[in-house]
Amino acid sequence: MRIAVDAMGGDHAPHEIVKGCIEALDAYKTHDIDIVLVGQQQAIEDLLQGHAYDKSRLSIENALQVIGNDEKPVNAIKKKKDSSMMIGLQMLKEGKADAFISAGNTGALMAGALLKVGRIEGIDRPALAPVIPTAQGGSLLVDAGANIECKPENLMQFAVMGSVYMEKVLNVISPRIGLVNVGEEETKGNDVIQEAYGLIKSTHLNFIGNIEARDIPAGKADVIVCDGFVGNVILKLLEGIASSLFNILKQNILKSWRAKLGALLLMPTLKGLMKEWDYAEYGGALLLGIDGLVIKAHGSSDASAIKNAIKQADIFVSKGVLTQIRNEIVMIEDRSNEQ
Amino acid sequence: MRIAVDAMGGDHAPHEIVKGCIEALDAYKTHDIDIVLVGQQQAIEDLLQGHAYDKSRLSIENALQVIGNDEKPVNAIKKKKDSSMMIGLQMLKEGKADAFISAGNTGALMAGALLKVGRIEGIDRPALAPVIPTAQGGSLLVDAGANIECKPENLMQFAVMGSVYMEKVLNVISPRIGLVNVGEEETKGNDVIQEAYGLIKSTHLNFIGNIEARDIPAGKADVIVCDGFVGNVILKLLEGIASSLFNILKQNILKSWRAKLGALLLMPTLKGLMKEWDYAEYGGALLLGIDGLVIKAHGSSDASAIKNAIKQADIFVSKGVLTQIRNEIVMIEDRSNEQ
Numbered sequence: 269m270r271i272a273v274d275a276m277g278g279d280h281a282p283h284e285i286v287k288g289c290i291e292a293l294d295a296y297k298t299h300d301i302d303i304v305l306v307g308q309q310q311a312i313e314d315l316l317q318g319h320a321y322d323k324s325r326l327s328i329e330n331a332l333q334v335i336g337n338d339e340k341p342v343n344a345i346k347k348k349k350d351s352s353m354m355i356g357l358q359m360l361k362e363g364k365a366d367a368f369i370s371a372g373n374t375g376a377l378m379a380g381a382l383l384k385v386g387r388i389e390g391i392d393r394p395a396l397a398p399v400i401p402t403a404q405g406g407s408l409l410v411d412a413g414a415n416i417e418c419k420p421e422n423l424m425q426f427a428v429m430g431s432v433y434m435e436k437v438l439n440v441i442s443p444r445i446g447l448v449n450v451g452e453e454e455t456k457g458n459d460v461i462q463e464a465y466g467l468i469k470s471t472h473l474n475f476i477g478n479i480e481a482r483d484i485p486a487g488k489a490d491v492i493v494c495d496g497f498v499g500n501v502i503l504k505l506l507e508g509i510a511s512s513l514f515n516i517l518k519q520n521i522l523k524s525w526r527a528k529l530g531a532l533l534l535m536p537t538l539k540g541l542m543k544e545w546d547y548a549e550y551g552g553a554l555l556l557g558i559d560g561l562v563i564k565a566h567g568s569s570d571a572s573a574i575k576n577a578i579k580q581a582d583i584f585v586s587k588g589v590l591t592q593i594r595n596e597i598v599m600i601e602d603r604s605n606e607q
Numbered sequence: 608m609r610i611a612v613d614a615m616g617g618d619h620a621p622h623e624i625v626k627g628c629i630e631a632l633d634a635y636k637t638h639d640i641d642i643v644l645v646g647q648q649q650a651i652e653d654l655l656q657g658h659a660y661d662k663s664r665l666s667i668e669n670a671l672q673v674i675g676n677d678e679k680p681v682n683a684i685k686k687k688k689d690s691s692m693m694i695g696l697q698m699l700k701e702g703k704a705d706a707f708i709s710a711g712n713t714g715a716l717m718a719g720a721l722l723k724v725g726r727i728e729g730i731d732r733p734a735l736a737p738v739i740p741t742a743q744g745g746s747l748l749v750d751a752g753a754n755i756e757c758k759p760e761n762l763m764q765f766a767v768m769g770s771v772y773m774e775k776v777l778n779v780i781s782p783r784i785g786l787v788n789v790g791e792e793e794t795k796g797n798d799v800i801q802e803a804y805g806l807i808k809s810t811h812l813n814f815i816g817n818i819e820a821r822d823i824p825a826g827k828a829d830v831i832v833c834d835g836f837v838g839n840v841i842l843k844l845l846e847g848i849a850s851s852l853f854n855i856l857k858q859n860i861l862k863s864w865r866a867k868l869g870a871l872l873l874m875p876t877l878k879g880l881m882k883e884w885d886y887a888e889y890g891g892a893l894l895l896g897i898d899g900l901v902i903k904a905h906g907s908s909d910a911s912a913i914k915n916a917i918k919q920a921d922i923f924v925s926k927g928v929l930t931q932i933r934n935e936i937v938m939i940e941d942r943s944n945e946q
Contacts, residue, residue: 417797481842
């Protein structure tokens with residue numbers, strides 16, 4: 269398979285992106301993976317110099333422009349047709365790549381993917397779907413920020429796609445679907461959520477009903493369904509707490525010798541824990557509902573995060589996730605037509 | 608001052624509530640505080656037996672009924688006029704108490720307070736406003752769940768009330784007001800939030816603009832303004848993470864002797880940290896916008912949380928928080944009428 273990677277997107281592009289690709293080729297030697305780095309050829313070549321890697325598996329697709337993080341998505345994708353992001357998406361569309369990874373501007377990636385690659389038939393609104401760490405491993409958060417406002421049908425489709433993802437990608441049997449609400453009772457929340465509750469209940473999914481946000485870290489649901497505003501708050505609050513909590517712990521530890529010694533002994537455990545809760549370990553978020561494998565890596569991705577996103581792309585392609593989602597959507601539509 | 612306490616509300620009522628009141632009388636001996644325990648007289652008397660406390664400062668107001676946590680708020684307050692909650696609110700209305708504390712059904716408390724005590728003039732929708740722990744001490748979250756959907760004017764009023772609270776109660780000079788959004792730019796979010804942005808900006812408040820959820824734990828804003836759905840997600844996610852993270856840490860520590868020893872040495876630091884992040888330490892959440900001091904203590908409040916809520920009520924009364932909010936609202940209305 270061929271994976272295209274946006275060399276110019278993200279806070280640490282292009283050096284960490286290039287480094288991550290080299291590390292991935294080394295780590296997944298036995299996998300059938302070719303990588304195409306999309307971006308400014310000269311810059312990429314300079315970074316590749318001095319590294320040992322299998323040249324038959326890594327190529328460069330030249331792209332002159334770069335879409336910045338602060339650019340307005342719709343403007344950016346219209347004006348910068350020669351950007352690394354748009355050229356990567358074009359490769360995906362033309363079948364020159366099986367998956368595309370970018371750590372760049374999320375809004376532009378979604379808008380560009382919609383324009384170039386389009387939606388899966390039957391899906392009205394694609395969603396950003398990262399795996400978030402929980403006490404039980406990880407849950408899929410759909411939508412994490414692509415759709416600020418949602419209709420009940422959108423939330424139902426998020427549930428369907430999320431269920432297929434967890435089953436096929438993370439091998440969760442009969443994934444538990446939870447709808448984020450302010451209480452567990454069916455009558456809680458606004459009209460949109462109450463209607464979504466009925467729609468999801470009418471599917472064959474393993475719908476466990478409403479979940480409260482306090483149940484998310486414990487891993488009560490495998491798929492967490494919510495609109496993009498709420499999902500964005502959940503995702504960013506998790507990130508913010510992780511960094512604040514470890515900072516506060518560090519400050520407090522430095523205050524006493526006893527605590528310093530304790531922390532030294534505890535370090536391997538804490539490091540393991542931090543790794544479990546580290547977003548880089550989870551790779552990127554699939555743009556769920558786009559008719560092609562587009563993976564959004566975190567904006568602050570380092571080489572290790574990019575390596576994991578490539579591993580993820582490998583899994584998505586190998587397991588035929590896209591085909592599975594397409595089939596599932598058709599099945600659900602057939603059933604509701606029968607009713 | 609006289610503080611009425613709902614003896615029957617909360618997961619650990621009545622025993623922890625009664626215990627918390629006795630502890631408060633002991634801890635705040637020099638304060639001018641009388642406590643009235645509202646609830647089933649016999650049950651309360653049984654719990655008081657054997658405890659040493661100043662009988663001149665603690666009395667019981669008999670209430671035959673109890674509003675349960677699962678009851679529908681509007682039904683409950685209509686049917687259970689003789690409940691501890693409704694009788695406590697009635698005392699507040701009649702001036703027989705200066706503040707009322709309950710760890711019971713949040714929805715019923717808000718509905719009952721609206722019915723019995725009413726709103727501050729100029730405030731359309733009261734909000735639940737707990738202090739949440741951050742790296743800089745604490746921020747006020749308005750609204751944490753009372754109003755699932757909000758108009759821009761509601762959010763503006765939350766900002767005004769929150770600013771007065773932080774300034775008068777927690778002595779924060781010129782509190783920084785942040786509006787929860789999916790990005791920092793003024794153009795982010797839905798219409799309600801964009802309009803609220805303009806309204807808050809037009810006040811004299813120290814409005815720092817939109818904040819992302821990742822900035823909340825770091826303490827970027829002193830007052831976090833959002834609708835009750837988003838606020839509820841923030842509050843409950845914070846609670847969920849705190850308990851999950853410490854559980855995971857504990858599990859991991861038990862796996863190795865080295866980690867166990869480290870944890871032992873680190874214990875005082877960890878305990879201090881947990882105390883900083885413990886909701887019980889912050890007392891309860893004021894029903895901001897109700898024309899009387901109604902404090903919602905956490906449903907799982909133990910004696911220590913109730914003691915802290917009483918301390919909080921003492922501060923609210925002493926500092927004349929209610930009068931300050933009333934004056935501030937009048938000022939803002941005068942200014943906007945002048946324009």
